[in-house]
Amino acid sequence: MCGIVGIVSSSRVAPKLVRSLLNLEYRGYDSCGLAVCNNGVIDVRKDKGPVKQVSEILKFNEMNGMIGIGHTRWATTGAVTRENAHPHASNQGEFALVHNGIISNYRDLRQMLESKDYQFLSDTDTEVLVHLIDFHFRSSGDLEESIRRMSRDLDGTFAFAVISVHDPNHIYAARRESPLIIGLGINENYIGSDYNAILDYTRNVIPVKDGEYVVIDREAVSIRNLLSGEKITRDIVTLDWDPELSQKGGYPHYMLKEIHEQPSTVESALKVDIEKINLVCDWILNADRVYLLGVGTTYYVAECVQYYCALLSGRHLIAVSSDEFEYIAQLSDRSLVLAFSQSGETYDTLTALRYAKKFGARTAAIINVMGSTMVSETDLAIMQQSGPEICVLSTKAAVAQITIAIRIALELGRRSGHLTGSDYDSHLKSLAALPGMIRRVINESKGFVNNLAQQTQSYRNWLFIGRGIYSAIAREAALKMKEVTYHHAEGVSGGFMKHGTIALIDKSFGSIFFLPPRSSIELFQHTIANAEEIKSRDGFIVGFGFGERVGIFNHEINLQDSDQISAPVLLLVLGQMFAYYSAVILKRNVDRPRSLAKSVTVA
Ligand code: G6P
Numbered sequence: 161m162c163g164i165v166g167i168v169s170s171s172r173v174a175p176k177l178v179r180s181l182l183n184l185e186y187r188g189y190d191s192c193g194l195a196v197c198n199n200g201v202i203d204v205r206k207d208k209g210p211v212k213q214v215s216e217i218l219k220f221n222e223m224n225g226m227i228g229i230g231h232t233r234w235a236t237t238g239a240v241t242r243e244n245a246h247p248h249a250s251n252q253g254e255f256a257l258v259h260n261g262i263i264s265n266y267r268d269l270r271q272m273l274e275s276k277d278y279q280f281l282s283d284t285d286t287e288v289l290v291h292l293i294d295f296h297f298r299s300s301g302d303l304e305e306s307i308r309r310m311s312r313d314l315d316g317t318f319a320f321a322v323i324s325v326h327d328p329n330h331i332y333a334a335r336r337e338s339p340l341i342i343g344l345g346i347n348e349n350y351i352g353s354d355y356n357a358i359l360d361y362t363r364n365v366i367p368v369k370d371g372e373y374v375v376i377d378r379e380a381v382s383i384r385n386l387l388s389g390e391k392i393t394r395d396i397v398t399l400d401w402d403p404e405l406s407q408k409g410g411y412p413h414y415m416l417k418e419i420h421e422q423p424s425t426v427e428s429a430l431k432v433d434i435e436k437i438n439l440v441c442d443w444i445l446n447a448d449r450v451y452l453l454g455v456g457t458t459y460y461v462a463e464c465v466q467y468y469c470a471l472l473s474g475r476h477l478i479a480v481s482s483d484e485f486e487y488i489a490q491l492s493d494r495s496l497v498l499a500f501s502q503s504g505e506t507y508d509t510l511t512a513l514r515y516a517k518k519f520g521a522r523t524a525a526i527i528n529v530m531g532s533t534m535v536s537e538t539d540l541a542i543m544q545q546s547g548p549e550i551c552v553l554s555t556k557a558a559v560a561q562i563t564i565a566i567r568i569a570l571e572l573g574r575r576s577g578h579l580t581g582s583d584y585d586s587h588l589k590s591l592a593a594l595p596g597m598i599r600r601v602i603n604e605s606k607g608f609v610n611n612l613a614q615q616t617q618s619y620r621n622w623l624f625i626g627r628g629i630y631s632a633i634a635r636e637a638a639l640k641m642k643e644v645t646y647h648h649a650e651g652v653s654g655g656f657m658k659h660g661t662i663a664l665i666d667k668s669f670g671s672i673f674f675l676p677p678r679s680s681i682e683l684f685q686h687t688i689a690n691a692e693e694i695k696s697r698d699g700f701i702v703g704f705g706f707g708e709r710v711g712i713f714n715h716e717i718n719l720q721d722s723d724q725i726s727a728p729v730l731l732l733v734l735g736q737m738f739a740y741y742s743a744v745i746l747k748r749n750v751d752r753p754r755s756l757a758k759s760v761t762v763a
Contacts, residue, residue, distance in 0.1 A: 188234025493520030504532025637735025675705030
């Protein structure tokens with residue numbers, strides 16, 4: 161969702177704010193703006209459009225002042241217009257504010273403020289915040305008190321940052337459910353909606369928790385409770401992310417770079433502390449029910465993990481999309497919820513975890529972003545150490561999560577006796593070989609996948625089909641395809657396809673089949689039978705599989721033979737590459753597809 165940054169320094173902040181906005185753009189990219197305070201005046205410049213363009217036209221870099229805030233927007237309330245872009249200023253220009261989140265009672269608040277002659281210039285919920293601060297400041301004359309009062313007026317979620325001519329040396333910021341962090345520099349300090357806002361300037365950060373507000377100047381930061389005003393002390397976290405990793409490093413797109421980084425993210429995932437793996441296994445074995453949670457790509461990660469656990473440990477863990485969890489989960493204090501989240505901030509997953517806690521359930525999560533809300537709120541956080549993932553589409557983070565979960569499934573299988581000692585050893589060997597196999601798939605299949613994408617660019621409708629775990633892979637590959645090409649792509653299991661979806665098939669329809677290695681002979685044959693069914697209805701069929709040519713497909717890409725552990729992951733990588741090359745040919749905005757955001761922090 162929207163990106164927020166604030167910098168207070170001993171030198172001009174505008175150039176750094178622009179750099180931060182460029183790094184934050186993956187969170188939201190329909191409009192952007194800056195507010196910088198100088199000599200008792202706040203200069204606000206903003207418009208719709210990407211940061212580079214808006215910043216050049218409005219000359220962001222020339223704004224003078226040593227304190228400022230910035231915003232990249234992913235529209236929720238109010239269309240994509242200049243007026244709705246942030247920052248929003250109060251009527252006399254004494255306050256400027258940026259916000260991420262949704263204020264659910266903004267209509268009532270707006271009515272109240274309009275009755276007191278506040279003029280609204282936008283359709284956003286955010287504008288209410290800045291007028292409310294102004295309103296409370298007029299009676300209290302105290303900015304901190306005004307922010308506390310304003311927060312009490314608000315229903316909904318927020319992270320906001322505000323600057324004021326009344327206190328031109330401090331940035332004030334607060335959070336309720338939307339993410340916020342503090343960055344500590346030398347002679348300057350920062351606030352941000354996530355680490356990418358400040359990674360170019362410092363690695364020393366302090367996560368802000370729900371219900372807290374912060375006041376920063378260039379030398380000090382303080383954190384307090386929004387309700388009580390009580391001071392809070394919190395340790396500094398030092399990020400070990402290399403800022404280089406946030407750059408494209410010679411690749412045309414982050415998506416391609418991150419696909420190429422998968423061998424090393426799998427290697428890092430394999431280094432996860434075995435004690436943590438063992439602890440999750442203890443919890444799974446003692447639980448009455450185990451739910452696997454995620455949403456978007458991470459839901460498909462949960463689905464894959466569900467199949468791996470069934471196969472390797474004989475256990476049925478229940479994959480549920482986080483957004484539907486409350487409506488279906490049956491929880492007790494003996495339940496376990498294991499969530500997957502790249503950002504550690506996704507609203508739906510966070511809400512589901514909090515819901516589970518109410519029943520006394522245990523919570524664990526596999527997370528990429530250090531210091532994120534889920535890290536502090538779950539009973540056990542397993543850090544996947546994949547480095548920053550910038551492309552809105554998740555690739556390397558998802559594959560790393562699957563790797564860690566396979567490790568968990570193998571331990572479960574060994575402990576429960578579902579796997580023999582020699583099966584366990586050979587699966588562990590396959591897992592260790594996975595980074596090398598992924599590297600080979602990427603290097604050797606690039607040309608073939610690009611060629612396929614060229615040939616199929618006119619197909620606007622796709623089915624992605626698999627059986628067993630390959631149906632989960634097909635659903636994730638279809639999600640990638642639709643996110644980045646905007647073409648219709650549906651992932652469906654081979655058996656299910658016959659019960660309705662097949663009615664769509666004609667010669668304008670493309671279908672991609674995810675075939676298991678021939679060692680899973682029954683699964684292979686059933687999938688081939690499904691491909692024949694589509695072929696006999698004039699559908700264009702593509703096979704992604706292993707070993708020798710099958711011969712029935714219009715187009716085939718066959719990888720070197722593989723095994724039960726690595727085959728699904730390797731086909732997922734092929735699916736990612738097909739989506740990528742198709743999007744490049746169609747000239748799509750690969751790293752920032754329309755309407756999407758990397759970290760979805762609203763309901
Ligand atoms: C958004 C992103 C997806 C991501 C999902 C879950 O929809 O576009 O790429 O998989 O959120 O995000 P999380 O950070 O919890 O993994």
